[in-house]
Amino acid sequence: MRIIVPIRQILDPRGFTVSRRHERIFVNREEYIINPNDKNALEVALRIKDTGGAEVIAVAVGKPRVDDALREAMALGADAAYLLTDEALAQTDAAGAAKALAKAIEKIGDFDLIITGQETLDTGDAQLGPWLAEYFGIAQVTNVREATVSDGALRAKRDWGTGYAEVEAAPPVLLTVAPGANKPRYPHGGRIMAAYREWEVTTWGAEALGLDAADLEPLTEGRGRTFPPERTLGERLTGSPQDVAADLVQQLRLQHVIK
Amino acid sequence: MDFTFPKEYELFRRMVREFAENEVRPLAKKIDAEHRVPFETIKKAAKLGLMGVPFPRKYGGSGAGETGYCILMEELGKVCTSTATVIGAHTGIGAMAIYLDGTEEQKEKYLKPLASGEKIAAFALTEAQAGSDAAAIKTRAVRDGDYYVLNGSKCFITNGDIADIITVMAVTDPSLGARGGVTAFIVEKEFPGFSIGTLENKMGIRGSSTAELIFEDCPVPKENVLGQFGAGFITFMKTLDIGRASLGAACLGGAQAAMEAAMKWAKARTQFGVPLAQKQSVHFAIADMATEIEALRSLVYRTAWLIDTGQPHIKEAAMCKLYGSEVASRCINRALQIFGGMGYSREFWMERAFRDARIAEIFEGTNEIQRIVIASNLFRELGLRIAP
Amino acid sequence: MDLDYLQMLMGEEEVVVEEEGEGYRNIWVVAERVGDELAPVTLEMLNQAQQLASTLGAYVMAVLVGGDETLAQELIYHGADKVFLFDDPALKDYALEPYIKALGDLFAEKMPEIVLCGATDVGGELAPRLARRLDAVALTNCTGLTLDASQRTLVCTMPVYDGEYSEVVAFSPEVHPQIVTVQPGVFGLPYRDEYRSAEVETVAVDLDGAQPRVKVLNVVAEAEREPVPLPKARIIVSAGRGMGDAEGFALVEQLAAALSGEVAGSRGAVDEGWIDEEKQVGMGGATVRPDLYIACGISGAIQHYFGIQDAKFVVAINRDENAPIFKVADVGIVADAKEVIPAIIEALEA
Secondary structure (H helix, E strand, O other), X not given: OEEEEEXXXXXXXXXXXXXXXXXXXXXXXXXXXXXXXXXXXXXXXXXXXXXXXXXXXXXXXXXXXXXXXXXXXXXXXXXEEEEEOOHHXXXXXXHHHHHHHHHHHHHHXXXXXXXXXXXXXXXXXXXXXXXXXXXXOOEEEEEEEEEEEEOOEEEEEEEEOOEEEEEEEOOOEEEEEOOOOOOOOOOOHHHHHHHHHOOOOEEEOOOOOOOOHHHHOOOEEEEEEEOOOOOOOOEEEOOOHHHHHHHHHHHHHHOOOOO | OOOOOOHHHHHHHHHHHHHHHHHHHHHHHHHHHHOOOOHHHHHHHHHOOOOOOOOOHHHOOOOOHHHHHHHHHHHHHHHOHHHHHHHHHHXXXXXXXXXXXXXXXXXXXXXXXXXXXXOOEEEEOOEOOEOOOHHHOOOEEEEEOOEEEEEEEEEEEEOOOOOOEEEEEEEOOHHHOHHHHEEEEXXXXXXXXXXXXXXOOOOOOOOOOEEEEEEEEEEEEHHHEEOOOOEHHHHHHHHHHHHHHHHHHHHHHHHHHHXXXXXXXXXXOEEOOEEHHHOHHHHHHHHHHHHHHHHHHXXXXXXXXXXXXXXXXXXXXXXXXXXXXXXXXXXXHHHHHHHOHHHHOOOOOHHHHHHHHHHHHOOOOOHHHHHHHHHHHHHHHOOOOOOO | XXXXXXXXXXXXXEOXXXXXXXXXXXXXXXXXXXXXXXXXXXXXXXXXXXXXXXXXXXXXXXXXXXXXXXXXXXXXXXXXXXXXXXXXXXXXXXXXXXXXXXXXXXXXXXXXXXXXXXXXHHHHHHHHHHHHHOOOEEEEEEOEEEEEOOOXXXXXXXXXXXXXXXXXXXXXXXXXXXXXXXXXXXXXXXXXXXXXXXXXXXXXXXXXXXXXOOEEEEEEOOXXXXXXXXXXXXXXXXXXXXXXXXXXXXXXXXXXXXXXOEEEEOHHHHHOOOOOHHHEEOOOOEOOOXXXXXEEOOOOOHHHHHHHOOOOOEEXXXXXXOOOHHHHOOXXXXXXXXXXXXXXXXXXXX
16 A cells, blocks of 8 residues: 655744734744644554555655655655655745646556645645545545545545544545644654654656646745734623624634634 | 754754653643652653663664753753653663663663663662762672672662662672772562662652662672673763763753743733833843853753764763753742742742752762862863872 | 616616627636535625626626525525526535536536635535646635736635735636635625526536545534643633632533633632643643633633733633733623623524
8 A cells, every 4th residue: 555645844833923013924933844734644644554554655845945844754654755846846836836746646656545634834725635636536535534444445534514424435545634633643763863864855856757847837926915903902892692792703703713 | 063953853852842742741740749750651752762862773762862862851851850850860871871881682681672661770879878979889799600699778769669670780899999899780670689668758850759779689690790890880980971961951951941931921920010021130030041051052962962972071971960950950940039929839830840950969979079070080181180 | 876776776687698708707606505505605705706796897607516496596696697507416415526527517618717616625625626627726715805907817815824814825817717715704695685687507417437436434413522732722711710610610611612622721710620630721730822712700810821821812701890811811701701601602603
């Protein structure tokens, strides 16, 4: 069983402060982590590996520093890692990254499962998984909480509406894992050392993937950022319990504190 | 010169920090109150290679050297000195002695289960009449066929009652004294004639156990002699030298955590209409703490580098322990002052940190001993011979 | 007076879509059903689509897969200028492969300029597949949509880092269709106008080769939830002595459940025996940094505040209007928490 896990590296939110007043982000420590939801995805893959055995391969697109995310994936238990990087790949957007990942997965070949996070924390993008499933024309299960493989069949428990559904599919299947679906393991100390001192990350550029500049041309462009209104402490809600409750729930929704 | 940590250490620190925050911190208050060893944490730590951080991977360790081990101790020191003490006595001195001077067979048999955390180690040197004056130990080992028979007792032994494997110093030839007359032995807790005496009821590090060990005609197989026969003094000095650097690292963590907590408090607490954080007296305290902490950090990790690169480090390791324990006590004391009454309350952890910090000035060689070690090394470096 | 408005007041308004024109055109809303009704987000999207359409001079088309004439009419009442209805019984229950085939074929033929899907379980998995199938790209989980009229491109607001701030991203002009998923609850519901009438075109799809590949074994309506350790919890509802008694504390637990959050307490709640010491927040317990912290009957002494300094949004409910918690709360409610909490639970469920 070969499982491919595309991961993304993001700026660690613990290292920056968002100033609503100045509408700016102050980076206190520039540190990068694996997108937490992708770590959930890797955990699902590693649990399949733990129980029935599997070869887990991590793949990532981006700047050379993304190497660290892949080393961490290996420390966590991935068997191999591929970094897709060069000048063009470092600057592409979600669509370009998806194309690069698709080509790399093709090149690695013979996969049974692709498991990735449902969404990325730093861009809000939630299209990679289904995009790849469409590219390969394979089945997909989104919002997965747990997955197992037995007798060649994949079984997954996925969020569905207010509850969940249990589903089954025959590989190849693409899974996207729900944010916070599991508690990812800690990497073993010895594997951390080996990931940097003994193991290799394979690097591929756009050419090796058969992509040219036009393929990686961004299809979207950034137009800046917006910030929630500044916190004003001490606001009071008044009225009947029903009125204040309705006001509160509306405020929480507006602030995106709850969905 | 390069003062940056290699990337594997950055990732290792992140892992250890998360482990400390998520698994160790929630238990810290409880194990202190209940006076018990956090076995559940040890089990989790073992799975991550954290019970054998400095030892090579071939022995089941993490292969992270003294630098990695100091990172572990620093991060544990931030949240729970007791847990740092249990893992420290196991790794930094108990198992370390076997790693430094054990034969390949001994490493296979003893270091492997210790490094992987299946078994727990302790290091037994101190006796009622021999603490700082280590050469004055009385525990005897007498040859009897294929065995050495141990008689005597050890006290203040961290992990003594929970250890499976204990490195023990005993006199093998009283006429030779420390030089040639003391030998190190590897003792298993199942050996007949070995028993646990009284457990200490301590002021701090109450989540670690400190026990008296009793040897009554305890036969130790001769293949369990650790290092050269008669050279036990060298084995335990080497071991303690290394242990001191990591003890300094644990102190570094304790000092850093106290300072950061005081800063958060200073921001939250308002007096005379302004947050404490705007008071100059608080700024001065924080600046002084931070400067000492930074100096300690440089000392600790430079010493770890000396150890990892096989360079002389005895003086520097003693400095880590001496300066580290004093910086920790000073910073925690100052931080507690910023907290005022809340710092004195058992509700918050600063009171525990204050109690816990005190031991670092005492164990693994009192600070007075460290000063002697430092000074005598300095005299030697200058070529000045002084009477012992 | 605005003529359209007058017409609306006076009676039936007939929308006739002229299907002329070349290239990519019109705004399409992919309707979603929940049980026998339209999902609220579908109606919200119709509202938003109408606003965009008036700027672009385009029509709002709705596509309903597996619904019926009644729901199609509802789409028209809420702003659709035309509805394409796939009424094949095989499409009654949602399954990815047949739905994607139906939508993909229709869009390939009709060439939409903009496609809106709900950022829901269903929309979230359809939109990116459509994007790939139609050689486009999707922008997901949007909370704001505006138009760059000069380029006819959508400018989308996408919250990042759990809503800490939002990235504003525009499609490049050459991208067609521009596919977005829209978060439920951010755009208002449109006015329901029963006098609105428009065409419903029934369409069929060849489902050959589009059989569902994932078999649903079992659906459970109630989610199980594992407790999250307090330092990592995103939503915490915390009780203090002001909850009065165990019954009052039970309300706090209910509110936490309604928000899928964690229950915690102040020292007072621990002393009262309502909650374990491990669930204490403050200097004697955990330091937390949730997105939402609701302090119920907690006075907010500094011992408590120390532990919630990094909370991103604090709601305080307390009877004592001078309680210090109100100084550090984003929103304060001076009332008996026992009366307010049931009302909040009700409002959340509404």
